[in-house]
Structure formats: structure tokens, C-alpha cells
Amino acid sequence: MSYSDNIIALASPSGTGAIAVIRISGPEAIAITDTTFKSIGNKKLINQRSHTIHLGHIVDGDTILDKVLVSIFKEPNSYTGENVAEISCHGSPYIQEKIIQLFLRNGCRMATAGEFTLRAFLNGKMDLSQAEAVADLIASDSEGAHKIAMQQMRGGFSLEIKKLRDELLNFASLIELELDFSQEDVEFADRKQFEQLLAKITTVLKNLLDSFALGNVIKNGIPVAIIGEPNVGKSTLLNALLNEERAIVSDIPGTTRDTVEDHISIGGINFRFIDTAGLRDTVDKVERIGIERSYEKMEQASLIMYLLEASEANNTDIEAFIDKYRHKQIVIVANKIDEISAEELAELTDTNPDWLFISAKSRVGVNQLKNKLLQLSNAGNLGKNDTIVSNNRHYDALLKALEEIQKVKEGLSEGLSSDLMAVDIRQALYHLGEITGSVTTDDLLGNIFSNFCIGK
Amino acid sequence: MSYSDNIIALASPSGTGAIAVIRISGPEAIAITDTTFKSIGNKKLINQRSHTIHLGHIVDGDTILDKVLVSIFKEPNSYTGENVAEISCHGSPYIQEKIIQLFLRNGCRMATAGEFTLRAFLNGKMDLSQAEAVADLIASDSEGAHKIAMQQMRGGFSLEIKKLRDELLNFASLIELELDFSQEDVEFADRKQFEQLLAKITTVLKNLLDSFALGNVIKNGIPVAIIGEPNVGKSTLLNALLNEERAIVSDIPGTTRDTVEDHISIGGINFRFIDTAGLRDTVDKVERIGIERSYEKMEQASLIMYLLEASEANNTDIEAFIDKYRHKQIVIVANKIDEISAEELAELTDTNPDWLFISAKSRVGVNQLKNKLLQLSNAGNLGKNDTIVSNNRHYDALLKALEEIQKVKEGLSEGLSSDLMAVDIRQALYHLGEITGSVTTDDLLGNIFSNFCIGK
Numbered sequence: 001m002s003y004s005d006n007i008i009a010l011a012s013p014s015g016t017g018a019i020a021v022i023r024i025s026g027p028e029a030i031a032i033t034d035t036t037f038k039s040i041g042n043k044k045l046i047n048q049r050s051h052t053i054h055l056g057h058i059v060d061g062d063t064i065l066d067k068v069l070v071s072i073f074k075e076p077n078s079y080t081g082e083n084v085a086e087i088s089c090h091g092s093p094y095i096q097e098k099i100i101q102l103f104l105r106n107g108c109r110m111a112t113a114g115e116f117t118l119r120a121f122l123n124g125k126m127d128l129s130q131a132e133a134v135a136d137l138i139a140s141d142s143e144g145a146h147k148i149a150m151q152q153m154r155g156g157f158s159l160e161i162k163k164l165r166d167e168l169l170n171f172a173s174l175i176e177l178e179l180d181f182s183q184e185d186v187e188f189a190d191r192k193q194f195e196q197l198l199a200k201i202t203t204v205l206k207n208l209l210d211s212f213a214l215g216n217v218i219k220n221g222i223p224v225a226i227i228g229e230p231n232v233g234k235s236t237l238l239n240a241l242l243n244e245e246r247a248i249v250s251d252i253p254g255t256t257r258d259t260v261e262d263h264i265s266i267g268g269i270n271f272r273f274i275d276t277a278g279l280r281d282t283v284d285k286v287e288r289i290g291i292e293r294s295y296e297k298m299e300q301a302s303l304i305m306y307l308l309e310a311s312e313a314n315n316t317d318i319e320a321f322i323d324k325y326r327h328k329q330i331v332i333v334a335n336k337i338d339e340i341s342a343e344e345l346a347e348l349t350d351t352n353p354d355w356l357f358i359s360a361k362s363r364v365g366v367n368q369l370k371n372k373l374l375q376l377s378n379a380g381n382l383g384k385n386d387t388i389v390s391n392n393r394h395y396d397a398l399l400k401a402l403e404e405i406q407k408v409k410e411g412l413s414e415g416l417s418s419d420l421m422a423v424d425i426r427q428a429l430y431h432l433g434e435i436t437g438s439v440t441t442d443d444l445l446g447n448i449f450s451n452f453c454i455g456k
Numbered sequence: 457m458s459y460s461d462n463i464i465a466l467a468s469p470s471g472t473g474a475i476a477v478i479r480i481s482g483p484e485a486i487a488i489t490d491t492t493f494k495s496i497g498n499k500k501l502i503n504q505r506s507h508t509i510h511l512g513h514i515v516d517g518d519t520i521l522d523k524v525l526v527s528i529f530k531e532p533n534s535y536t537g538e539n540v541a542e543i544s545c546h547g548s549p550y551i552q553e554k555i556i557q558l559f560l561r562n563g564c565r566m567a568t569a570g571e572f573t574l575r576a577f578l579n580g581k582m583d584l585s586q587a588e589a590v591a592d593l594i595a596s597d598s599e600g601a602h603k604i605a606m607q608q609m610r611g612g613f614s615l616e617i618k619k620l621r622d623e624l625l626n627f628a629s630l631i632e633l634e635l636d637f638s639q640e641d642v643e644f645a646d647r648k649q650f651e652q653l654l655a656k657i658t659t660v661l662k663n664l665l666d667s668f669a670l671g672n673v674i675k676n677g678i679p680v681a682i683i684g685e686p687n688v689g690k691s692t693l694l695n696a697l698l699n700e701e702r703a704i705v706s707d708i709p710g711t712t713r714d715t716v717e718d719h720i721s722i723g724g725i726n727f728r729f730i731d732t733a734g735l736r737d738t739v740d741k742v743e744r745i746g747i748e749r750s751y752e753k754m755e756q757a758s759l760i761m762y763l764l765e766a767s768e769a770n771n772t773d774i775e776a777f778i779d780k781y782r783h784k785q786i787v788i789v790a791n792k793i794d795e796i797s798a799e800e801l802a803e804l805t806d807t808n809p810d811w812l813f814i815s816a817k818s819r820v821g822v823n824q825l826k827n828k829l830l831q832l833s834n835a836g837n838l839g840k841n842d843t844i845v846s847n848n849r850h851y852d853a854l855l856k857a858l859e860e861i862q863k864v865k866e867g868l869s870e871g872l873s874s875d876l877m878a879v880d881i882r883q884a885l886y887h888l889g890e891i892t893g894s895v896t897t898d899d900l901l902g903n904i905f906s907n908f909c910i911g912k
Contacts, residue, residue, distance in 0.1 A: 012476060013547055016594060017469030018572070018912035019477060021544070051509040053527055064606055066593070071509055071527065086544075088477070091469055091912075092594045094602055116474070137522070138472060138548045146550055150520055456474035456547075 003082070003119060006032055007111035008103045009455040010096055017091035022099055023455060024087070024108060025080045025116055030072050032107050033085040036060065037070055045085065050074035058087065060102045066095050080116050081123030114452025118445060121437060128437025128448070129158040132391055135452050136219065143268025144218035148388045157208075157387050158436045164201050165432040171197060172425045178418045191412065198409050201428075205402040208389045212398075214378065215390030217302070221263065221270035222377045225298050227321075228307035233335040237307065237360040238264070238273060241370065266370045269377060274301055303329050303376055310334040310357065313348055329376045333369060335360055393448070397434045404428035459538070459575060462488060463567035464559045465911040466552055473547035478555055479911060480543070480564060481536045481572055486528050488563050489541040492516065493526055501541065506530035514543065516558045522551050536572050537579030570908025574901060577893060584893025584904070585614040588847055591908050592675065599724025600674035604844045613664075613843050614892045620657050621888040627653060628881045634874045647868065654865050661858040664845045670834065671846030673758070677719065677726035678833045681754050683777075684763035689791040693763065693816040694720070694729060697826065723830045730757055759785050759832055766790040766813065769804055785832045789825060791816055849904070853890045860884035 006026025012019070024033060034045050039056035048054065050073055058065040069088040078084040089095055104110065114135070121131045133153035140146040151157065174189035226234050241264045264271050298304065304325055308316050313334050322330055332352070337345055338359040349357060356372060358365030389395055404427040411421045433439030462482025468475070480489060490501050495512035504510065506529055514521045525544040534540040545551055560566065570591070577587045589609035596602040607613065630645035682690050697720045720727050754760065760781055764772050769790050778786055788808070793801055794815040805813060812828060814821030845851055860883040867877045889895030 009474075011474040011547075012468035013471035013473030015469035015471060016909070018465075018467040018479075018594070018909055020468060021475060021477060023474075053507040053509060053529075063603075064610070066606070067609070073509075088542075090590070090593045091467075092596050092602075094597045095593070098602075134546070137546045137551070138474070140548050141550045146548075146554075147519075150522070153523070154520070453472070453474055 003027075003122075006108045007115055007119075008100055008108040009111040009116070010100065011086070011116075011455040012091075014093070014096075015091075016093060019088050020091040020096050022087040022089065022096065022103075023111075023116065024085045024103060025078070025082045025111075025119060026108070027075075027083060028107065029083040029085045030074070032103065033070060033072075033087070035106055036102055037068075039070075045070060045072050048072060050077050058089070058099055058102070060098070065098050065102065066090055076123065076125075079125070080119040081125045082119060111454060112449070113454050114449030114456055115454075117452060117456055118449045121445075126153075127155065127158050127162070128440065129161075129391070129394065129435055130155050131437070132393075132448060134456060136390070138453070138456065141263070142218070142221070142265045142270040145270065145390075147268070148215055148218055148390045151387070152390075157389070160204065160387065161432055162436050162438070164197075164204060165429060165436075165438070167197055168201065168425065168429060168432070172422065172429060175418050175425065176422050179422065195409075195412060198405055198412065201405055202402065202409070205398050205405065208387065209395065209398050209402065211386070211388045212390070212395045215388040216392075217377065218269060218388070219390040221272040222303060222373075223272050223274055223301045224303040224305055224373070225274045225301035226305045226307055227298075232307045232309050233360045234307055237333075237335065237358070237366075237369075240360045240363055240366045241266070267374045269374065271303075271373060271377075298325065298328075301328065303331065303373065305373075306330060306332045307335055308332070310337045310340045310345065310348060313352070331356060331369075331372055331376065333358060337364065338362055394435050397431045401428050401431035404431065459483075462564045463571055463575075464556055464564040465567035465572070466556065467542070467572075467911040468547075470549070470552075471547075472549060475544050476547040476552050478543040478545065478552065478559075479567075479572065480541045480559060481534070481538045481567075481575060482564070483531075483539060484563065485539040485541045486530070488559065489526060489528075489543070491562055492558055493524075493543075495526075501526060501528050504528060506533050514545070514555055514558070516554070521554050521558065522546055532579065532581075535581070536575040537581045538575060567910060568905075569910050570905030570912055571910075573908060573912055574905045577901075582609075583611065583614050583618070584896065585617075585847070585850065585891055586611050587893070588849075588904060590912065592846070594909070594912065597719070598674070598677070598721045598726040601726065601846075603724070604671055604674055604846045607843065608846075613845070616660065616843065617888055618892050618894070620653075620660060621885060621892075621894070623653055624657065624881065624885055624888070628878065628885060631874050631881065632878050635878065651865075651868060654861055654868065657861055658858065658865070661854050661861065664843065665851065665854050665858065667842065667844045668846070668851045671844040672848075673833065674725060674844070675846040677728040678759060678829075679728050679730055679757045680759040680761055680829070681730045681757035682761045682763055683754075688763045688765050689816045690763055693789075693791065693814070693822075693825075696816045696819055696822045697722070722826045725830065725833060727759075727829060727833070754781065754784075757784065759787065759829065761829075762786060762788045763791055764788070766793045766796045766801065766804060769808070787812060787825075787828055787832065789814060793820065794818055850891050853887045857884050857887035860887065 003026060006024060006028050008022065008024045010020060011023040012021040030045050036058050037045065037054075037056050038059055039045070039054045043054065045054060051071075053069050053071045055069055056067075058068050066089045068090075071086040071088070073079070073084040073086075075081060075083050087099060089099055100110075114131075117126075117131050117134050120126055121128055126134075130153050133149050136149035137146070137153055140149050171189050171194050177188050178186060226237075228234055264273065306318060306321065308318070318332065322332075332355045334348065334352075334355055334357050336359060337357045338361065340348075345357065348355070356365060356369050358369055360366065389398065404424050407424040408421060408428060410416075411424060430439055434444065459482060462480060462484050464478065464480045466476060467479040468477040486501050492514050493501060493510075493512050494515055495501070495510045499510065501510060507527075509525050509527045511525055512523075514524050522545045524546075527542040527544070529535070529540040529542075531537060531539045543555060545555055556566075573582075573587050573590050576582055577584060582590075586609050589605050592605035593602070593609055596605050627645050627650050633644050634642060682693075684690055720729065762774060762777065764774070774788065778788075788811045790804065790808075790811050790813050792815060793813045794817065796804075801813065804811070812821060812825050814825055816822065845854065860880050863880045864877060864884060866872075867880060886895055890900070
């Protein structure tokens with residue numbers, strides 16, 4: 001399956017920068033670039049070796065659009081597996097547009113979202129779960145999410161699935177062969193071995209399915225609602241949690257800082273702090289007012305941090321609150337311990353052994369709080385080589401595969417006839433194949449790649 | 457003059473995209489990259505040829521940060537003239553930061569704004585006006601601005617200055633030589649030829665200075681104030697002007713569109729439409745209310761477009777307005793001509809031959825309006841090979857050089873002694889040298905390059 005047309009898109013982030021990269025892929029990618037590129041020394045790109053870089057000008061008739069570097073990659077040794085040219089131009093949106101327009105007039109068409117990666121998949125450069133990992137990698141904004149995406153992109157997870165599927169496929173063939181000899185009552189497939197394989201597959205699938213709860217929070221961040229009356233020190237606490245992170249990146253020009261305000265990475269895991277403005281008053285008041293939206297937000301949170309002032313600890317009735325949200329994980333945090341005496345603090349810690357005592361202002365107890373959050377989230381112990389499923393589609397396919405495998409197991413133990421068992425095996429094979437892309441439909445590919453950015 | 461340290465910065469626009477490019481430059485740029493880059497096939501970058509691309513992983517200890525392509529450029533054949541490595545990684549801000557942090561720990565430091573281009577200048581890869589053109593090129597957002605920047609980057613303008621300066625320098629040497637023989641009353645410098653050179657320099661400088669008015673508006677766009685009562689069709693007109701541009705770029709994913717709202721490119725020249733909300737009422741009212749800010753905005757505009765409804769043309773007294781703003785260029789535009797009869801229209805065009813008659817809604821007369829704006833702006837006749845000065849610093853230096861040249865001319869005609877004339881010539885040489893960077897100071901370089909983006 002290969003494409004006859006040539007696609008182009010901006011591959012670097014849109015906007016203004018020092019340079020921008022425009023990517024062209026297709027059978028004539030390099031030849032088309034030759035028609036608009038005048039290299040220093042008048043070399044033709046088509047005659048150059050793969051993985052080389054050439055300085056020159058992009059010209060549109062008499063007009064020089066830009067002085068650029070062109071990198072060429074010859075099929076199959078490129079990202080897409082096709083001929084690829086990458087133009088590194090000056091990072092002006094005007095120039096980016098003019099160059100892309102020129103190529104559109106010269107036989108390219110705009111790439112659709114994810115089309116470069118789709119072509120990479122269809123040309124066998126990567127399997128489907130690896131292709132999906134590319135998008136996850138680009139979206140990754142924490143150590144945990146990055147680790148999972150990187151692992152998936154390297155193929156560890158899909159190789160495991162592929163190996164099991166191949167073994168299952170082998171049995172399926174033997175069992176279907178039995179159908180041809182059904183009147184002779186032979187068994188080509190060793191039932192004992194088959195049972196062992198099914199047990200192995202079941203274990204692997206169950207482990208992968210179990211990993212999804214963790215994979216999902218790591219990928220999407222752990223939603224935390226902070227509850228507390230005004231002035232209990234919520235923003236001071238957020239800053240205290242945040243600043244340590246910021247110190248590390250202070251030298252790096254980045255855009256993430258603007259949006260990082262309520263995302264805090266602890267131990268490589270993102271915690272998303274949810275604004276519960278409506279709940280800032282006491283619990284009783286909230287219950288009286290009954291603000292629907294705030295309740296909804298509380299429900300979205302998997303962790304609730306209840307922040308109060310240490311000096312007010314004895315005047316706060318949080319029993320009702322804890323009772324109401326007993327289905328959530330709740331951390332009670334007493335702030336401003338620098339404003340009470342050592343005796344008062346000692347008494348408080350005695351009466352409330354589960355609480356955390358901090359001073360956000362002077363950064364006392366902040367690390368303990370971080371550890372507590374990490375521990376409650378259950379995401380802190382992400383090992384280096386753990387295989388983690390973080391993709392809803394994979395979870396769904398694994399779940400369906402497991403159901404079919406269970407049916408096959410039952411069939412096997414009940415001595416189901418080969419022809420009926422073969423149907424269930426085919427279904428299991430289908431769902432496992434969906435993960436790696438051994439089985440695909442246009443709809444499936446459309447769904448997956450439409451979520452990519454254009455240019456990838 | 458060469459640097460001993462190695463600098464790093466994100467070169468592509470910040471944010472998320474398919475890929476991002478990180479640039480490293482310095483004596484050890486490639487060697488440092490080798491310490492963190494594991495190529496497929498375990499090749500060392502340092503042993504590879506210049507202008508080649510290598511696939512591999514950036515690793516931080518045991519952790520794989522990303523699968524990347526590394527391009528290497530060996531000194532002096534790189535942008536900066538130093539050893540350069542460019543890492544093309546996945547376009548996640550998280551990955552960008554992690555890779556930059558890794559290199560900072562491995563012996564690089566963050567590049568300051570424009571430092572790559574500063575190094576290119578100091579290593580003789582381009583002169584100062586070419587370096588400045590790089591920033592202009594990146595900022596260019598119209599055909600005109602792009603053309604001027606491209607021309608300046610290619611060196612046409614500075615080569616001309618350099619040539620004249622060399623000739624002047626030659627005469628300066630001869631005249632200073634006369635000082636050594638002052639008692640013998642010899643003239644090494646041919647006064648006739650010198651006079652001709654001064655005349656030539658004067659002409660060139662005057663032409664360049666004259667071009668600045670145009671260069672400045674082309675670079676910064678032409679500010680246009682639209683005045684009109686509510687509902688006269690201001691936004692319909694802006695959309696009509698804008699949509700034709702948009703149609704061209706409709707297929708191109710770009711970010712400029714968001715900010716293009718009140719920038720309209722006509723004939724390759726940017727017109728910036730200034731919101732004069734305060735002046736939307738009739739002129740009389742405005743004068744009564746006297747909103748300071750709106751007046752200021754009117755003063756900033758070099759063109760004023762007065763928009764009125766054709767059906768109200770006879771009820772509108774615009775004489776007072778025209779009188780008040782007689783120092784500005786004013787276009788009177790009667791909109792909604794589709795709402796009056798042909799007879800009324802004929803009468804109006806007879807009585808007001810200078811007005812433009814349009815229907816923004818049905819796009820009648822919009823092209824004539826564009827031509828009128830272009831004509832009034834005086835920017836439409838930008839030839840392909842005109843040398844245009846668009847930089848304030850260059851204008852300033854040219855002006856000072858011209859003053860000194862005038863003094864030299866006067867001295868020459870008045871038979872001034874060689875030693876006094878030599879002082880003025882040196883001053884002229886200094887100011888001409890400032891343009892190309894033959895003469896620089898740290899302050900000057902600091903001022904210029906601090907306006908660049910980091911990564912360029």
C-alpha cells in the first residue's frame with residue numbers, strides 16, 4: 001500500500017521563531033523541491049545522498065522567498081518510508097505560508113492531521129500502537145507521561161501483544177485445520193498446550209488491563225480539589241509546590257510556564273489542581289447554597305485536599321465533610337503552624353494523627369505533603385520497565401480480547417466443537433490485532449490520526 | 457575573535473508541534489552532543505561529515521529522552537561559522553526542556569538573544585546590516601517587508617556602502633600621507649577625483665535617505681484610521697478587504713490569521729487599521745466630546761478613511777472634518793450604493809468626483825478602494841531591485857555620514873588644510889562603517905542583538 005501523491009505541512013510549532021521546518025513527503029518530494037530550490041553550487045537534490053543537508057534559496061520565479069537548508073531522506077530510510085525533504089527556513093509565518101503555497105502550486109497537497117505518521121504506519125515503519133505513542137509523546141508534559149509514551153513508541157508493549165497473537169494464530173490454524181478433517185475426529189492442536197497459552201494470554205491481558213488505571217492518571221494528570229476558606233493559604237501552598245519545579249526550569253525559555261499555574265509535577269506525575277471557588281466558604285454554607293458546579297468539580301477530583309488554618313483547627317467541623325466525601329481520598333492539611341505555639345501544635349498532632357501540618361509560607365512540611373499526594377495517587381512507584389497501558393482504545397481492545405479468550409477457555413473446558421471455538425478465537429485475534437494495527441479499518445485509522453496535529 | 461564556550465537554544469517557535477529544533481553552537485558543540493546521543497549503529501558524530509543527518513536517541517543516563525535526528529555542521533561551514541549540531545526532536549515542550557537541561561549540565565550555556573547571529577557576524581559570515589536583516593526577515597509579515605529584508609540580507613545595500621567606504625578610505629590614506637610631507641606641499645590625493653567621489657557618495661546617501669520614508673512604512677505597515685458612524689459598514693468593508701487575502705491562504709494552517717484581523721495586505725503592503733471607536737459618532741459630536749485618545753489615534757494615522765452611507769451623503773457635513781485634518785491624506789468612501797437608485801448615485805458621483813463609491817456587502821468598488829489606498833500610500837511602486845533603507849539605525853548613520861561628507865566637500869572647496877579635512881573624513885568613515893559593522897562597539901552590538909529572539 002503506497003501513496004502516489006506528495007504531501008506538505010509545517011512540522012515545527014506555528015508562530016514566529018528563529019527557524020521553521022516544512023516537511024514534504026511522497027514519491028516526488030525531492031524532485032518537486034528541486035524545482036523551487038536553487039542550491040549554492042547548483043547541485044540537484046535528486047542526485048544527492050540520503051541524510052544530507054544543502055544550503056540554497058527557495059525561489060518563486062524571479063522572487064527569492066528565503067535562504068534555507070534542505071535535508072533530504074530517500075525512501076525507505078525516512079520517517080514516512082517515502083522520499084522526504086525538510087526545509088529549514090526563517091521562522092516568519094509569512095515565509096512559511098509563501099513556501100507552502102509555492103509547493104501547493106507545484107504538485108503537493110496539504111497533509112491531513114497525522115498523515116506523515118499514517119504513511120509511516122502503512123509503509124511498515126511502525127505499528128499502530130507505536131504511531132499512537134508519537135502523539136502521546138508530543139502531548140506528554142510530565143516525566144510519567146513521557147516515560148509511558150516513550151516505552152510504547154519503542155514497541156515493548158505491542159511486541160508482547162504481537163507475540164501472543166502469533167502463538168494464538170498458530171493454534172487457530174491448527175484448530176481450523178481440524179474442521180477439514182472433522183469426520184475423522186483428529187486433534188492437530190494440542191489441547192494441553194493450548195490451555196497453557198490461553199492462561200498465559202489471560203495473565204498478560206489482565207496485567208495490562210490493571211495497569212490502565214495508573215496509565216490513565218499518569219497520562220492525564222491526577223485531579224486534585226483544594227477546599228478551604230479564603231486566606232487559609234491556598235495560593236501560597238500552590239506556589240510553594242510550584243516554585244521548586246520552576247527553579248529547575250528558570251533558565252529555559254518555554255511556553256509551558258504560562259499554563260503550568262495549576263499543574264504541578266510531583267515525582268514526575270502531574271497533579272491538576274481544580275479551582276473550587278464556590279466551595280471556599282465553610283462546608284455548611286456550601287451545603288446551604290448548594291452550588292451544582294462545585295459539586296461536580298469535587299466529583300471529578302480523585303483527591304481532595306482540605307486546607308485549614310492550624311489556629312482554627314478546633315473550630316472547624318470537618319466530620320460532616322469527610323462523611324460526605326468518604327468515597328474520595330481526602331488529605332486534611334493544617335497550614336500556618338508557625339502561627340501557633342509548639343504546645344498547641346503538639347496537641348493537634350496528637351489528636352489528629354492523620355493530618356499533615358505545614359507552613360506553606362516558610363516551606364515547612366511541603367515535601368511531606370508531596371510524598372503524601374504521590375502515595376495516595378498510587379502513581380509514585382512507576383518502575384523503569386513496567387508496561388503500562390494508557391490509551392482508551394487499547395484498554396477497550398484488551399478488554400474485548402480478554403472476554404473472547406474467556407469464552408475460548410470455557411469452550412475448551414466444556415469440549416466445545418472446533419468450529420464454534422474457532423469463531424471465538426478469530427474474535428480474540430481481531431481485538432488483539434486492532435492494538436498493533438494488524439487489523440485496521442478506515443474508520444479506525446481515521447479516528448486515530450485525526451487527533452494528531454498537522455505536520456506529524 | 458572566537459568564542460570558547462558552547463551555546464544552546466530552542467530554534468523553532470516555542471509551543472507544541474510535530475517537531476522542534478534545538479541548536480547548539482561552539483567549539484565542542486558536536487563533541488558534547490556525542491556524549492548524550494546514541495546513534496543507530498553507534499557512530500560518533502564527531503567522525504561524520506559536515507551537513508549529514510543521523511538518527512538515534514538522546515539519553516540521560518538510563519533514561520531515553522527522545523528519538524531524534526541530529527544534523528551536524530562543521531566549522532566554518534555553518535550558520536555561526538562554528539561547529540553546530542541541530543537536534544530535531546518531538547515537538548513536546550516537556551521534551552524540549554529536558555533536552556536543553558541535559559545539555560546545560562553537559563557543558564553548554566543558554567544562548568542570549570541573537571547570539572547565534574552575533575557569532576555569525578563576529579566570525580565574518582555576514583556583515584552587520586545582513587545580520588539585522590535576519591531579524592527583519594523573521595518579523596516580516598507582508599510582501600513588501602519581506603522583499604526589503606531579503607534584499608538587505610543578500611547584502612546588496614551594504615556592499616554598495618562598503619564599496620564607497622573603501623574608496624573614501626583610500627583617499628583618506630592619501631590625504632593623511634600628505635600630513636607626513638606637510639612641509640613639502642605635495643598632494644597625493646587628486647582633488648578633482650576626490651570631488652567626484654564625494655559627489656557620488658552624496659548622491660547615493662541622499663537616495664538611500666530618501667528611500668527611508670517608504671522603507672519605514674513598508675516595514676511597519678501603513679496606519680489607517682477608519683472613521684464613520686455605527687452601521688456604515690466598517691466591519692463588512694474590513695472583511696471584504698480581508699477575505700480576498702484569506703481565500704489565498706485558506707488551505708494553509710497558520711497562526712497569523714488570528715492576529716490579521718486589522719492588518720490587511722494590499723499589493724504586498726500592510727495597512728494597519730486603527731480602531732477609532734471614540735470617533736464613531738458624527739464629527740460635530742466628536743468635537744463636542746473631544747476624546748483625547750481618539751484624536752491621538754487620528755494623529756498616528758497617515759491615512760484617514762471616512763466611511764459614510766451613500767443614502768446619507770447629502771445629510772453629512774464633512775467639510776469641517778476635512779478642514780481639521782487637511783494635513784492628513786483623507787479618502788471619503790460612500791458605502792451601500794446598492795441601497796440608492798442609479799439616478800441618486802449618478803448625482804452623487806457628479807457632485808463628489810473625489811469620493812469612492814462602494815458596496816462592501818456585494819464587493820462593488822472594493823478593488824478601486826484598494827488601488828486608491830495603495831496609490832495614496834505611495835508604496836505601491838516598490839521595484840524589484842530598488843535599494844530601500846528601512847532601519848532606523850541605518851537612517852541615523854547615513855544622515856550623520858552625509859553631514860560629514862558635506863563638511864568635507866565644503867572644506868575641499870574652501871581649500872581646508874589636509875589635517876582638518878582628515879578629521880571630517882574619519883568621521884564619515886566611522887558612520888558608514890557603523891552600518892556594515894566595520895566599526896562596532898559593544899553597546900552597539902548589545903542594542904542590535906538584544907532585539908533578536910533567543911535561538912537565532
